[in-house]
Amino acid sequence: MPSDIRNSVLLSTFYNGKKKMKVIFHKGNIVWDNEKPPSEQYTLPVENIISIQHNYLRSTHPSENRQVDPNCFTIHYSERGKYAKWVYKNISFKHPDALQISSWVKTLQSHLQNLRKRPKHLLLFVNPFGGKRNAMQIYEKYGKHLFNIAGIEVTVNVSQRKDQIKDYIVNHNLDMFDSVACVGGDGTLSELFNGLVLRECRMRGVDADDINQNLPKPKIPVGIIPGGSTDTIAYCIHGTTDPTTAVLHIIFGDSLGLDLVSVYDEHNLLHLYASVLSYGYLGDVAYHSDQYRWMGPRRYDYSGFKKLVRNKGYQGEIAIYTESAGIEELICTENCEKCEISKKRNCDKLGCKWQTLSGKFFMVSGANISCACSRSPKGIAPYSHLGDGTVHLVLVKHTSILNNLRLLLRLSSADSSVEDLPFVETFSAREFCFRAIEGHSRWNCDGEIQHQTNIRCKV
Numbered sequence: 001m002p003s004d005i006r007n008s009v010l011l012s013t014f015y016n017g018k019k020k021m022k023v024i025f026h027k028g029n030i031v032w033d034n035e036k037p038p039s040e041q042y043t044l045p046v047e048n049i050i051s052i053q054h055n056y057l058r059s060t061h062p063s064e065n066r067q068v069d070p071n072c073f074t075i076h077y078s079e080r081g082k083y084a085k086w087v088y089k090n091i092s093f094k095h096p097d098a099l100q101i102s103s104w105v106k107t108l109q110s111h112l113q114n115l116r117k118r119p120k121h122l123l124l125f126v127n128p129f130g131g132k133r134n135a136m137q138i139y140e141k142y143g144k145h146l147f148n149i150a151g152i153e154v155t156v157n158v159s160q161r162k163d164q165i166k167d168y169i170v171n172h173n174l175d176m177f178d179s180v181a182c183v184g185g186d187g188t189l190s191e192l193f194n195g196l197v198l199r200e201c202r203m204r205g206v207d208a209d210d211i212n213q214n215l216p217k218p219k220i221p222v223g224i225i226p227g228g229s230t231d232t233i234a235y236c237i238h239g240t241t242d243p244t245t246a247v248l249h250i251i252f253g254d255s256l257g258l259d260l261v262s263v264y265d266e267h268n269l270l271h272l273y274a275s276v277l278s279y280g281y282l283g284d285v286a287y288h289s290d291q292y293r294w295m296g297p298r299r300y301d302y303s304g305f306k307k308l309v310r311n312k313g314y315q316g317e318i319a320i321y322t323e324s325a326g327i328e329e330l331i332c333t334e335n336c337e338k339c340e341i342s343k344k345r346n347c348d349k350l351g352c353k354w355q356t357l358s359g360k361f362f363m364v365s366g367a368n369i370s371c372a373c374s375r376s377p378k379g380i381a382p383y384s385h386l387g388d389g390t391v392h393l394v395l396v397k398h399t400s401i402l403n404n405l406r407l408l409l410r411l412s413s414a415d416s417s418v419e420d421l422p423f424v425e426t427f428s429a430r431e432f433c434f435r436a437i438e439g440h441s442r443w444n445c446d447g448e449i450q451h452q453t454n455i456r457c458k459v
C-alpha cells in the first residue's frame, strides 16, 4: 500500500440522521462518536468494511436515472456477533460540503482496493437438490444483495445432476474467476474440491491414481455457503452454519488451510474428502437414508434408528501410520497454532510407524475435522485439526446395543465426548489402510457412498 494512503488521516463532523458525529480515520481504523455526550464511540477496522458508496438522491419519477447525492455516503460493514456469527451493518454520513464527502469516499475506497485478497469475480455453484432443496433461495436471500454491495461479479451455475459441478470444474476454463464457492452441503463442497484437485493434476501432468504422488493443492480460494442437511464442513470452518457469516467470509477473502484426505483402492484414486470417512454404522446410515431424501435432514434419525437396532458389527483389519500414541486434547481454534506449525513443517512424516489392529467394529471413522454440527456439538473427533496434516481415527468396537446408544448420546451431547468411552480407541494418523474381513458395510465419504470396502487413505 503506498505510504501516503497508509498514513492518511481524515477528521470531519458529519450528520447521521439528526445526530452530529465526529468521525476520524487514522491508521486503518474509522472511529465515530456523538459530538455531544453520551459517548457511543465505535471503532471500525478497515478490514471489516464491505464497501463505501455514495448515496443516491430520491428520484421523483421511476423513469428518471438515479443521481448521486454529493453530500452523503454510506459505509457498509460487518460486525462480529454472538456465537461466531458476523452480521451486516451500515451507517450513512452527511455533510453540506460535497468536497468533504468525496475526499472520504476516495480515501476509503483506495484503502479497500489495496486489500488484495478479496474476490472480484466469483463462480458460484448452487445445488438445488441437497438439504431442504432451498439453496437458490438461500443465495437470493443472503448472498445476492451482499455480493452486490461488495461489488463482486457473481456467475451463478445451478447444478442439474450429481457430479456436474466436478465435471464442470475439470473441463472448463476458470481463468476469469478469482474464487469459486458453492451453496450446498458437504457433498456439494466435496464435488468442488475434488474437481479442483483433478483439474490441477491434469494441468501439471500428475497421475492422480498414483498414491506415491503428492496431489497438488488448488490455487483458487474455495468458499461454502451452507445449504445442505448437516453442513459439517461449513460449521467447522466458520463456527456456525449462518449463511450471512459464510457470505461475509467469502467477501473478505478469509482463508485457512484445510487438509484433504485422498482415498484409494488398489488401483485408483476414489475420492478426496474433507470431513469424515466412516465405515460400519455411519456408512449404513448414509446408504440407507439416501432413499428417504424427501424427509429432509430427518432421514438421518429414521435410518439411524433402524441401522442401530440391526447392527451386528463388521470384522476388519486396520493399519495406521502414526507418529504418536495418544491424541493431544487441544481444540482447533481461529489462527490455530498447531495448524500453523504443521504448515511450516510441511507435514513431514519423520517418526511415523505402521501399527495394525483387527477386530469387530461398530464403526471405523477417519475424521479430518472435528465434524461438529448442530446435531453433534463436539463432533466425533473434538481434537481433530483443520490443517495439521493428520486425520483422527475413531475406532468403535462392536459391543452391546446399550453401548452403541451411549455412543450416540455422547455424539449428540455438548458436554462430553466419545473418546473416553472404554470401547472407543482414537489415533492421530497420516495414513491408514482398511481391509474388510467379514460382514461387509460401505464407506460414508463426506456423506457420499463408497462401495469399495478395502481402501488406503492419505492426508
Ligand SMILES: Nc1ncnc2c1ncn2[C@@H]1O[C@H](COP(=O)(O)OP(=O)(O)OP(=O)(O)O)[C@@H](O)[C@H]1O
Pocket (backbone or CB within 6 Å): 127, 128, 129, 130, 131, 132, 159, 160, 161, 162, 163, 184, 185, 186, 187, 188, 189, 191, 227, 228, 229, 230, 231, 232, 446, 447, 448
Ligand atoms: N441437481 C442435482 N441433482 C441431484 N443431485 C445433485 C444435484 N446437484 C448436486 N447433487 C448431489 O447432491 C448430493 C447431496 O448434496 P449435499 O451433500 O450438498 O446435500 P446434503 O446431503 O443434504 O447435505 P450434507 O452433506 O451437508 O448432509 C451430492 O452428492 C451432490 O453431488
